[in-house]
Structure formats: structure tokens, C-alpha cells
Amino acid sequence: MSRSSAPARPIAARFVHGSTLRHVATMTAAGSIGLMAVFVVDLLNLFYISLLGEEELAAAIGYAGTVMFFITSVAIGVMISGSALVSRAVGRGQVAAGRRLSTSSLLYMSVATGLVSVLMLPVLTPLLSLLGASGRTLDLARDFLLIVLPSTPLLGIGMAASGTLRGIGDARRSMWVTLSGGLATAVLDPLLILGLGLGVEGAAIASVLARIVMAAYGLNAVVRVHRLAERPSLAGLLTDLGPLSAIAVPAILTNVATPVGNAYVTYALAPHGDAAVAAWAVIGRLIPVAFGPLFALTGAIGPVIGQNVGAGRYDRVRQSIRDSLMLTLVYVLAVWAVLALARNLLAGVFGLSPEGVHLVAFFCLYAAGAYVFFGALFVANAAFNNLGAPLLSTLFNWGRASLGTIPFVWIGGHYFGAEGVIAGQALGSVAFGVAALICAFAVVRRLHAGSRPPAPATPLAGAELPAFSRGEDASAIEAAPMEIGPADDVSRRS
Structure with a gap:
């Protein structure tokens, strides 16, 4: 499948100059379009089924x-x-x-x-x-x-x-x-x-x-x-x-x-009947439509952080994280307001029973605001992946899915029914979102103080882990000669 022709175009590190807020916002917007299309269609899929x-x-x-x-x-x-x-x-x-x-x-x-x-x-x-x-x-x-x-x-x-x-x-x-x-x-x-x-x-x-x-x-x-x-x-x-x-x-x-945590929520809702599980299915498709840009943000911040880490610009790394948090806060508050105002309309179009409609409306009015903290965790995880500390991302995600989900959901379901399950999952995200964010800034400070590129995390399977794990810092190329074989020096230059 390979072809050889003209040399590759020059590669520019576009994110080490200019406004970090603009870079993050632009990349997030581009990533959101494709994601939102899939999520909207997924929601329509459920709507057609409900008909x-x-x-x-x-x-x-x-x-x-x-x-x-x-x-x-x-x-x-x-x-x-x-x-x-x-x-x-x-x-x-x-x-x-x-x-x-x-x-x-x-x-x-x-x-x-x-x-x-x-x-x-x-x-x-x-x-x-x-x-x-x-x-x-x-x-x-x-x-x-x-x-x-x-x-x-x-x-x-x-x-x-x-x-x-x-x-x-x-x-x-x-x-x-x-x-x-x-x-x-x-x-x-x-x-x-x-x-x-x-x-x-x-x-x-x-x-x-x-x-x-x-x-x-x-x-x-x-x-x-x-x-x-x-x-x-x-x-x-x-x-x-x-x-x-x-x-x-x-x-x-x-x-x-994340699916482990969601699976436990599904399990906790099952005793409350198909109405509760159907409502959870609607919520599960409403969340990515409403908060899709937050998911896109985790990919968008990667190249911005990655390029500035490579350039040793830890001040810009820190600013990129702050900008991402500001975008998260503004976006979640705006969407939460829309969901709260439109809760009855949104809950009523999927053919749910009154119990299901009430549960969807409850999420829109109360639990959706917790995505400020989910968003903080997403930003921190993206930072960990690009600062050579992906295992911290694993730790915090599993912490939220276990300690931040199971006890809160169990207590909520036991004392307050299906509403308590939804509220419990939301409350459990608060502590882990804040803790992950504090840890992310601590990693940046440590790397900045050392004035060196981030050390790779301990490899799990044989080879050195790259310094960032979600970089998108190269411009598109059209063709390049194949003069380097399988044993080229990619690892040697790492």
C-alpha cells in the first residue's frame, strides 16, 4: 500500500505560539462536530425505537x-x-x-x-x-x-x-x-x-x-x-x-x-424496573449530545499540551489547562440551564412511562450540574496522558468508577430509590474531579521545576512510553519516500 513520491511537507509546531485559549477552543470545535453528529444520531436512534x-x-x-x-x-x-x-x-x-x-x-x-x-x-x-x-x-x-x-x-x-x-x-x-x-x-x-x-x-x-x-x-x-x-x-x-x-x-x-461505573448504575437501576432502565438509556444518550464538547476537549487539549511540553513551555501548559477548565465551566453551566428549562419537553418525547419521564427530568434539573466535575476530571486525564503520567489517569478514572460510584449509588438507591442512584453517581464525581485537577497542576509544577521533558511512565509492554500519549502536533503530509525500514531509529531518537 505504500507509495513514494515527493518529500513530506515541513512540519510546524503550531501550538507553541499564540493564544492557548484560541488553540484549545478551535481544536475542541473541530472535534465536537464529528462527535456530536454521532451522538445526535444515537439519540435519534432511541427516539425512533420509542415510536x-x-x-x-x-x-x-x-x-x-x-x-x-x-x-x-x-x-x-x-x-x-x-x-x-x-x-x-x-x-x-x-x-x-x-x-x-x-x-x-x-x-x-x-x-x-x-x-x-x-x-x-x-x-x-x-x-x-x-x-x-x-x-x-x-x-x-x-x-x-x-x-x-x-x-x-x-x-x-x-x-x-x-x-x-x-x-x-x-x-x-x-x-x-x-x-x-x-x-x-x-x-x-x-x-x-x-x-x-x-x-x-x-x-x-x-x-x-x-x-x-x-x-x-x-x-x-x-x-x-x-x-x-x-x-x-x-x-x-x-x-x-x-x-x-x-x-x-x-x-x-x-x-x-467508565463503562464499569455505568454498568453498576444500570445494575442498581434494574430492580426499579424497565421504566428506570429505559430512562437511564435516554439519559445515557442525552449526556453525550449535551456534553459532547467536553469529550472533544480531552482530545483537543492533547496536541496543545504535547507541543508545549516538547518546547519546554510549561507556563503555556499550565495556561492551557486553565483555559480548558474555564471553557468547561462556562459550557456546563450554560447547558445545565438549558436542560433544566427544557427538562419536561426532553423527558416527554421518548414515550417513557411517568416514572421514566420523572427520572429524566430529575437528571436535567439536578444531576447535570455535576458535569463541571466530570469535565475537570476529563481535563486532568488529558493532561496526565500528555505529561508522561498516564497511570495517574488510570488511577483517577478507576477511583471515580469504584469509590466515587458504588458507595454513593448504593446509598442513594437504598434510601431514595432510582432518583438516589442518579444523584449518587453525580455526587461521587465531585471529590475525584477536584483531586485529579490538583494532581495535574502538581505534575506540571514538578516538571517545570526540573526544567526537563517529562520522564516516560513505567512501560507495561516492552517499550518506552512516549512523553505524551495524545499528541496531534504535525501538519498533514501527502507523501514521503520509504528509505527507512522497520528497524529505523524511532526508538533511538526517543
Whole structure:
């Protein structure tokens, strides 16, 4: 798949000069568009399902989404790894190494997501039962997953391609990878769910077809537009297995914490009936639509911090974190106000029972404000990943998913019912958001005082961990000669 032609374009570190607030805001806006498209379509998916008039269908989508969240978290971890290593190689002018790493990350992603899917397929029924699903709701959720799970490697390929594109600075095409999948789903969902009357199975088929579109667009952008791929080889994959795993493993552990916490919330709501689980499914799709820019912010701040760490500009690193927090605070307060004012309208359009409507309205009025602290944790995690301390990100995410979720949710559910479960999850985020933020600034101070680049974290799988794990600090390249082989000096220059 490799091509050789003109030399690569010069690579500029764009984020070491100018307003850090502008850089963070611009990158966040670009990243938000693709994410929001997917999240809005996901919400519409649930809306179409709700038009069928059966609350069990919405509950089934909620249970299935909890299971899918685990696999998506694995894919996100691998995507972070590939993006970091490609951006590091290309940023140092090692374009051939970047090409090899891009190819290896696609292979790594395919194997990882395929393996997880294969392991999950035989245990879907006990897994869904563990979450609290039963009867027809369990059967519907299992049928959905049996269709969608085999296509998970396609989702992974699309995400890996998107990460590579961000790694070289092509935010526009990276956005269009997810946007293309979202648009495909927007067209297919009403046709299959309502037009052909396929219901939950129609939603599953639409998801599979959308993943094909995502993978095709992403591969075209990486292989044909940027020529940032070569013929796959076992030698190349083995060369990059250690560096990829060294970032991917802690990143996966970090990201899996969130679905673990959400799974416990689903489990805690299950005794309150399908109405509560269906309401949780609506909340779970409302959150990313309302707070999508916060998720985009974690990727946007990465290249800004990464480039300034490389330049030794720790004053700008600190300012970037402050700017991100300010954007988080302003955005969450504004969205919280909108959700509170529109709570009855939002809660009433999904065909929920009165109990479900009340629970969604409760979230909009009270619990949504906790995303100030979720956002603080997101910003701190992005900082840890780019300051050579990804294990701190893992620690705080798991702390929030366990100590910050289980006791609060249990106490809330025991004394206050379904409302207490929702409130408990929100309250548990406060302490961990604040603590993670304090720790992030402490890491910056330590590195600044040492006047040296951040030391790599202890590798989990063989190779040295890069100094930042979500850098997107290189401009897009169109082509480059292949004069460096698999054993080039990417690690030596590290």
C-alpha cells in the first residue's frame, strides 16, 4: 500500500505560539462536530425505537449500549496509542516510521477489537443477566448485540484511522470519519427501524452499515490521501507491538473504568424496573449530545499540551489547562440551564412511562450540574496522558468508577430509590474531579521545576512510553519516500 513520491511537507509546531485559549477552543470545535453528529444520531436512534411504543425496546437498547461501551473503550485506548506514536514519529521528521506505525496501529486495532468481540459473543446472556436484564428485554438486547458485535473491528479501523489523521494534524478528515458514520446512520435508522418495521434489529443493521462507511472513509484518507500506510507485515507489527501496548494498555484500563461505573448504575437501576432502565438509556444518550464538547476537549487539549511540553513551555501548559477548565465551566453551566428549562419537553418525547419521564427530568434539573466535575476530571486525564503520567489517569478514572460510584449509588438507591442512584453517581464525581485537577497542576509544577521533558511512565509492554500519549502536533503530509525500514531509529531518537 505504500507509495513514494515527493518529500513530506515541513512540519510546524503550531501550538507553541499564540493564544492557548484560541488553540484549545478551535481544536475542541473541530472535534465536537464529528462527535456530536454521532451522538445526535444515537439519540435519534432511541427516539425512533420509542415510536414503536414499547418501553422494553428502549430498555434493551440501554442494556446493549452498556455492553458495547466496554468494547468501544478498548478501541479508544488503541486509538490514543496509535495517534500518539504516529504524531511523535512524524513530528520528528521520521515519516517512514510514522507510516509503519500507522499500519501497525490498524492491525493492532483489528486484532484487539476482534478478540474482545469473539470472547463476548458466547457469554452475552449471562452478561446481560448480570446487568439486570431479563425476559423479553434480555432477548432483544442479545439479538441486537449478535448483529452488531461481529462488526466491531470495522468500528475499530475507523477509529484508528481517525486517530492517525488527528496525529498528523488533519482535524477535518478525522472529523469526517465519524461524521460519515453518523450521516449514514441518520439515513438508515428511520428506513430500517420504521420503514421496514425491523425495530431493534433494524437499528443493529444500520449500525453495521454505518461502521462500513466509517472504515472505508478512514482508510481512504490514511492510505490514498496521506499515503500513511504500507504493506502490512508481521515484522513491522512486532517492532511496534511494545510501544503500542505501552500506551494502549493503560489507556484501555483508563477508558474501561467508565463503562464499569455505568454498568453498576444500570445494575442498581434494574430492580426499579424497565421504566428506570429505559430512562437511564435516554439519559445515557442525552449526556453525550449535551456534553459532547467536553469529550472533544480531552482530545483537543492533547496536541496543545504535547507541543508545549516538547518546547519546554510549561507556563503555556499550565495556561492551557486553565483555559480548558474555564471553557468547561462556562459550557456546563450554560447547558445545565438549558436542560433544566427544557427538562419536561426532553423527558416527554421518548414515550417513557411517568416514572421514566420523572427520572429524566430529575437528571436535567439536578444531576447535570455535576458535569463541571466530570469535565475537570476529563481535563486532568488529558493532561496526565500528555505529561508522561498516564497511570495517574488510570488511577483517577478507576477511583471515580469504584469509590466515587458504588458507595454513593448504593446509598442513594437504598434510601431514595432510582432518583438516589442518579444523584449518587453525580455526587461521587465531585471529590475525584477536584483531586485529579490538583494532581495535574502538581505534575506540571514538578516538571517545570526540573526544567526537563517529562520522564516516560513505567512501560507495561516492552517499550518506552512516549512523553505524551495524545499528541496531534504535525501538519498533514501527502507523501514521503520509504528509505527507512522497520528497524529505523524511532526508538533511538526517543
